[in-house]
Amino acid sequence: MNELTDLDRAIYEWQLDVPGFGEKGQRILRNSTALVSRCGGLGGPICQSLAAAGFGKIIIAHAGNLRLDDLNRQILMRHDDVGKPRAASAKATLEAFNPNVEVEAIDENITEANAADLVSKADVVFGAAPLFEERFLMNRECVRQGKPLIDSAMYNLEGRIITIVPGESACLACLYPEIPPNWKRRFPVIGAVSALAAQIGVMEGIKLLAGLGTANANKMIYFDSASMRFQTIALKRNPECEVCGGA
């Protein structure tokens, strides 16, 4: 395990004071790799907070080039990057923000072909993809490989965050055995709502890794920013779940 350097102590001084975190928690993050599936409205703020917190490595998987209509929420991107690959733009922003974090940018979304390999490289996975197909693939691979998955999602003014600890908690497929029938690819979004869901997800991941506080496995954290009402909704494992039922 890599020890903390003097530079680490200088950068992270304010969070080293957090009770229950300290040098031990920082060392865990310094030696951890996070995989983030997509770096858009959700994944971008996730990556930025992971970099701020001092994760050792962040792997970003996101295909395609930046569009003008991404810029209301994709905070790692710059106007000048329109037409260029999103993952590379995100990497450049993160490396400028915290050069002590290694960032690997992959110009691909999560697919059947790459999911197992990418998940195998991570200690924790943050799912921030808009498509259920990708979320289900991440869920299946994380359950299979025993890697914690924080699945964050938002729609309109609402957010939903699920912390999945394989073998212990309900997985995404327990909750959604199939793609919800009324689900749409194009969704209404204000960037602050996706960023809010993202930050809740990041804290769930940090808590799980560093043993800080209580992670919300077997619960969905739901918020409605129209009223700023927050709820935690109990989830149950489905013994018939095709993904985790036998785990």
Ligand SMILES: [Zn+2]
């Ligand atoms: Zn399940």
